[in-house]
Amino acid sequence: MIRDVTANNSAELKTAETVSSIDVALSVHGLRHSYGGDAFVVDGVSLKFPVGSWTAVMGPSGSGKSTLLYCMSGLLRPSEGRVSCSGTDITGLSPDELTRFRREHFGFVFQGYNLLPELTCTQNVMLPTLFGPAPISEAEANEALTSVGLDGYGDRYPDGISGGQSQRVAIARALATHPDVVFADEPTGALDTHTTRAVMDLFGMVVKHGQTLIMVTHDPNVAACADRVVFLVDGRLASVHGRMSASDIALAFATGFASPADATTIPDDEVHISADSHEGE
Numbered sequence: 001m002i003r004d005v006t007a008n009n010s011a012e013l014k015t016a017e018t019v020s021s022i023d024v025a026l027s028v029h030g031l032r033h034s035y036g037g038d039a040f041v042v043d044g045v046s047l048k049f050p051v052g053s054w055t056a057v058m059g060p061s062g063s064g065k066s067t068l069l070y071c072m073s074g075l076l077r078p079s080e081g082r083v084s085c086s087g088t089d090i091t092g093l094s095p096d097e098l099t100r101f102r103r104e105h106f107g108f109v110f111q112g113y114n115l116l117p118e119l120t121c122t123q124n125v126m127l128p129t130l131f132g133p134a135p136i137s138e139a140e141a142n143e144a145l146t147s148v149g150l151d152g153y154g155d156r157y158p159d160g161i162s163g164g165q166s167q168r169v170a171i172a173r174a175l176a177t178h179p180d181v182v183f184a185d186e187p188t189g190a191l192d193t194h195t196t197r198a199v200m201d202l203f204g205m206v207v208k209h210g211q212t213l214i215m216v217t218h219d220p221n222v223a224a225c226a227d228r229v230v231f232l233v234d235g236r237l238a239s240v241h242g243r244m245s246a247s248d249i250a251l252a253f254a255t256g257f258a259s260p261a262d263a264t265t266i267p268d269d270e271v272h273i274s275a276d277s278h279e280g281e
């Protein structure tokens, strides 16, 4: 059953608390983005992401998922609205400040891995930190590779490893600086089912360690691993759910995202999430 994350019956309230009463890693208010002209591809999104939560952003092709992710992560400056992280409104930062902030607080995992072929796996993990104030050592990069199951792969080059291993290098690179928030855009889009499962297990570990994960995906099985599923339609929040099964997610797609009886559209700031969503994992 799709769980209504704003359900107001008492049983639900016992296991849920408002995000406003727990630590928030990232907060987005009134986000709108246009690539030019009057059309907003992200149109008035407000959400809060609790520390240590895992959110899947889903919706039809072209609904603005990637644009939302890029605006939230400071890769794209939104046309309107605020994005706050650790008490900083990142939409108010200068380009240099924003680059620094991203480097210190955010990690990124993309479908295409974005590994440089001329560099070894270790060097790829180290690379983003080399331009900042706290470059990581070779040993730290290798430790990050070990944490994603790639012990001994440091000297290999990207063209000598599989797609799944490449994605794990990309995840090691994203995690090496211990970012507060990891943004992932279709992180399993190019992976087979087995490797997808391994990447989801890794993400589960990341979240258990208190990092916050925000992931765009088309895959109901992948989204079913998240604590919360957010559906975007035409740049707007269609509905926000707690943990969903893959079949309920598929049903939501089939019925237009908000039709299932207990799905809900969340008002601006009042997003509820299960307080015990990682228990028993």
Ligand SMILES: Nc1ncnc2c1ncn2[C@@H]1O[C@H](COP(=O)(O)OP(=O)(O)OP(=O)(O)O)[C@@H](O)[C@H]1O
Binding pocket: 035, 041, 059, 060, 061, 062, 063, 064, 065, 066, 067, 068
């Ligand atoms: N750089 C850009 N310039 C102009 N329009 C863009 C740009 N990037 C995306 N768009 C448009 O913005 C809309 C939303 O795109 P976006 O990639 O955010 O959607 P999406 O939901 O992630 O799509 P998909 O699931 O197909 O990846 C689309 O109509 C797209 O064509």
